[in-house]
Amino acid sequence: MVARITIDKQKFINNVKKVISDQPIMAVVKNDAYHFGLEFTVESFILAGINSFSTTSLHEAIRIRKMNKNVNIFLMNASVEFNTLKQYNIAMTLPSLKFYYEHIESIQGVKLHLELENLLHRSGLKDQYEMEEVIRHNNNLPQDKQAIIEGIWTHFGYADEFDGNEYEIEKNNWLTCLNYMMTLDYTFKFIHAQNSASFVRENGIFDHHTHARLGIILYGSRPYSTLAPSTTEQSFTVTANVIQVRSIKKGETCGYSFQFTAKEDCNIAVVDIGYGDGILRTRSKHDALIHNTRYPIRGLMMSHMFVEVDDTVNSGDLVTLYSNDIRIDEFTFKGVGANSEQISALNHHSLIKEIK
Ligand SMILES: Cc1ncc(COP(=O)(O)O)c(C=O)c1O
Structure with a gap:
């Protein structure tokens, strides 16, 4: 008799397939894949049809690359380990104009996604004009000195809020920025903004976006309480x-x-x-x-x-x-703590962990 955590792998994969229903997804696998285990999760997501991954830790990004040579990997926190990023073919965010100019000498060949700061104010460029400045500056460098600016993104901090209009504001900020950037003669290979809440409340991916960047809904918890439990299932x-x-x-x-x-x-x-x-x-x-x-x-x-x-x-x-009958998200909505907070707290060293 031991307390245990048991993950049903096939149920996990089937749920991911149902949630994404053939739409292109970048899976957020930070913090050991929301504590499900990075290797288990990346493998399962690939089986469910996902081939793009993002995390906040370079160490995790490298682990993903060691698992798979071909998937896209995006680092949501900036790193100055530029050679490692290039060696493992990991793209990263551009967190500010200051960072760009500070590292311009050493950033050549590094894949970058321009980040819009938006209402979260955690990281990113202030607006489309700063983004344009980076693109123009980089384009004017000799080819072998240029960074590879291949993506543009933001994060919505209010998509699971329905009381105020912050989500509408951050969405408008983003779409205004993106529309402007699309008038420049420049092609982005990756355009991504939506988290789980935005993905479900918008009924899928925004036009012109290459990916939705989803976390919690892939792991079986609803991002907000008015969604039917069948939206995603806990495995x-x-x-x-x-x-x-x-x-x-x-x-x-x-x-x-x-x-x-x-x-x-x-x-x-x-x-x-x-x-x-x-x-x-x-x-x-x-x-x-x-x-x-x-x-x-x-x-x-x-x-x-x-x-x-x-x-x-x-x-x-x-x-x-x-x-699935007494779900993490039920207790989130009862005020116990965020979905990810409850999942992250589980002690995988004292509980027996089983994957069946
Ligand atoms: C930058 C970023 N993008 C996407 C996500 C995924 O959010 P969610 O788990 O709500 O889908 C997170 C999660 O915190 C995040 O920090």
């Missing part, structure tokens, strides 16, 4: 086991620091999973699934949790914390 489960069931009298407490005080006599299942395995404290305010019934979690410790159960639950029973 992994996190399960644990009832070690024993103990009866607690009304008024008795259990867990460290009186985590739970019984209002009535009740049964408490002691389960072999805890925050040390990556179950967030906020998650423990909600339910666990035992025999298709939901039971309230009453306490969370490093290696254990308490679940209040009825007489049908016995030691040895399976307790599901996450599955």
Whole structure:
């Protein structure tokens, strides 16, 4: 009896195929592919028909190249390891005009995607005029001194927000910039902007774009709550086991620091999973699934949790914390934490990890 995380590979691949439905996708595989495991995920995405990948870490980008000679790899954070980028045929973002001029001497032959800063203000050129300046400056250099400017992109930080009009603003900023750049006599091989939320709320890829750059929806979680669960399906489960069931009298407490005080006599299942395995404290305010019934979690410790159960639950029973019936995104929408936050927290060293 050990707590485990189990990924159903075929279900994962089938879901990706369904989500992308033959549209060209650049898969975001940063942070060890949203913690699914980079090698497993890249291989699965390729089987599902994806051939472009992006990450924020050069180290991960190199691992992808070592797996596959032909896929497109885009580094979303700038690096100054220009020889490594060229050696492994990795394109990277151009994060600012300052970066361009600072490194102009050494950036020849490096593949660049011009980034529009937009509302996120995390990285990028300010506007289309800065982009035009880079293109013109680079074109005026001798051929063997030029960078290879092959892409243009932005990131939408508000696509999953419906309350304000920020998404419309960042979308307009981007489309205005792109339209301007398309009037220049210049061809971009890669044009990408949309994340999962933008991809679904726009019913697919914008015109003239070569890719949508998707993360969370490929991993089985909905980017916002009004989407039907069938939009994307969760292909992994996190399960644990009832070690024993103990009866607690009304008024008795259990867990460290009186985590739970019984209002009535009740049964408490002691389960072999805890925050040390990556179950967030906020998650423990909600339910666990035992025999298709939901039971309230009453306490969370490093290696254990308490679940209040009825007489049908016995030691040895399976307790599901996450599955397609009790999904990560359900708890995102209940305020437990972002989808990626819950997935990233899972401790793949203490949980047994199985891919079936
Ligand atoms: C630059 C960039 N593009 C795309 C994505 C994918 O976003 P999502 O997981 O919402 O699809 C991310 C994720 O954080 C990102 O940082």
